[in-house]
Amino acid sequence: MEPVIGIVGGSGLYGVDGLTGAEWRAVETPWGAPSDALLHGTLDGTRMVFLPRHGRGHVHTPSTVPYRANLAAMKAAGVTHLVSVSAVGSFREEMAPGHLVIVDQFVDRTVARAASFFDTGLVAHVSMAHPVCAALAAACARAGRAAGATVHEGGTYLAMEGPQFSSVAESRLYRSWGCDVIGMTNLPEARLAREAELHYATVAMVTDYDAWHDGHDAVAVSDVIATLKANVATAAALVAALPAEVGGACETGCATALDHAIMTAPDARDSAMVERLRPIAGRLL
Template sequence: MARAVLGVIGGSGVYDLPGMEDVREEPIASPWGEPSAVPRIGRIGTTPIVFLPRHGRGHRLSPSDIDYRANIDVMKRAGVTDIVSLSACGSFKDELPPGCFVLVDQFVDRTHRRESSFFGAGCVAHVSMAHPVGPALQQRLYDAGVAEGLDVRRGGTYVCMEGPQFSSLAESLGYKAMGYDVIGMTNMPEAKLAREAEITYATVAMVTDYDCWHPGHAAVDVAAVIAVVRANAANAARLVARVARDFPEEHEPCPVGSDTALEVAIMTAPEMRDPALVAKLDAVAGRVLNR
């Protein structure tokens, strides 16, 4: 069994993680590009933590400019086995008000400008995304939220738009009619890449607004989002701290196989693989490529 290392990716308003001890910043080079920031590595209790602010410190990166591949690759190189994604989002349902945390279990990808795979010409792989969230990790988040007295909801679908603009009214009404629960700009392709890297992934979708569909609320704007984000950030830190304190010392096998996703995913015959691409995949796919 591998030692459990908890990775935390902070979204809008979450640029640091209070409660970490023995913290050091450790630059980690990635062949895929520059990560959003230098990872902060430490611990909460006895659980090793690797924290990365998705938008960079000071929120300098838009959703479309984040190098998602570099971020996940760096997490893998740091030994991360499980990722908790903290993400601001809009809600499509009255019963999911600003301030609540939704532990989504499905994603719909509406992005179109982003590199969404580590694999490609020279080494082709197809991983399953049927169940993109690790249910055991999601359950730990839910139990921690309940224990901390947070308004946490289990289950739901997150639609990821390209951004950086907020939705048009037509888009918002359309997504609501399709039954989606929340909308954000960052969890795709992040969840796909985590699966390719065999890292168990779960999202805490932190509701900041009702997008623009709700007739009783003004259209979303940055000022309104920031006001809720600040409260959410404090609650997110409490949630992560509680999860970390109760985290197992050894990585738990994922019930939906996220930690073995590459076992039968690589299609390209060994003799036909591109050596340059294989070299870049050393951290992400070394477990299956080097045997």
Template structure:
């Protein structure tokens, strides 16, 4: 096998993945509870994939209710080496049109009601989020998207809002002034947790609308994005298959950013003061760094 085991987190509209050989479905229980849904595993050639619908099949979970910690932990426990997020988003800039894709490389986290770390009292960790996306994985995903006909913008800032309501006009204008490129509800704390789990993470943000800042465009509603979302979902499925095919015969090497060993520089609690209960809980995502 190639050594790649891709975790695919499917966002709005992407609740299943086609084309998998040796397909199997299995439920997982993590120290942070169950993930959004059962994991679906399989392979495309020699590349293994594990798919998880972020909102559950049928879109049962709000952005706030998504069990982000359990989702990332479940993928880590399944042996995933890299995580690709597919998510719907709104455009905050004229040049990002509905139907296009932004391979975001920065985030602004405006969520307020979510558990954002695996660590806590008894074992404190501070990971760097200066470069929140794996540059290599992001480039590979963007290449795959372009190969199947998608228009990709490489790089961009994704603002994560709490939701589930869409932005007010004042908020939308403010985020544009901040220089944000797209807005969504789900990539945070997902990216932070992936980093804590030492998993290279990248996102393909699929634009469905212009939020509400554009004077000559109707404000975003669920009904007026469904058609674009369906097109985006079909494109995402093709891109995932293309990505897997492109990795066949390409042995996986470590992320050039050192993501797989980032906890070596993040754990601050003195070893003799670390809570054994926390150590046992964290072995699922940080066993390498903790030596357990």
């Protein structure tokens, strides 16, 4: 099956240039409307679907992004490979503003977000030991280098609730835990992508050094925005390079993540939940 590439654009990335047959399509899901309409098109012969995570004009906070609707909309659109492009702060001197980090692990410090499609009446537990698709992550790294970026392969993403930036104490604590970058949006996104059996990867675009760094103990929004604007060109070039890179064999089990995850016995499943979850887990329901 040919891959269909989905792009979730973070702060500063609100579209994809160069799509053939580009069309914005508004959709609804069992979890409501996604952040915005989905931009469909073709790039170098590969189908692509783009969704601005915060909506065009940046109307959603990290806590109010409709994550379940976003992922359900991507799944319903036929997306097989989902790339999250996200702005982050860095806990590592060598991961400098303007660099890209291809994340492979997450630490969740969010507190106010629904983190699963499943609920009472239909229970499932997926493995998050390896939360990104290794093959897709490698493809993103190659695309990033083709775009001329400095790319770091591997890194732990600390997801904080926000919308405020970290205190110095928090920043130092997260750095001491071994986290590499910090952001506000990739969880529960990565969890939901695993439940939806999508190949998922995060391209983290570093905008600042967070509060731990001497001389950077107050993250200035103006500086973040300036770096974001500079990163947009890199992100666009990376997206343009993806069709040539995506499609390698997956050894992470992304497409079969639900095989042994559903716990509720068939005769005990809530019928309304079954119908609600068909777009996500219809392969097994």
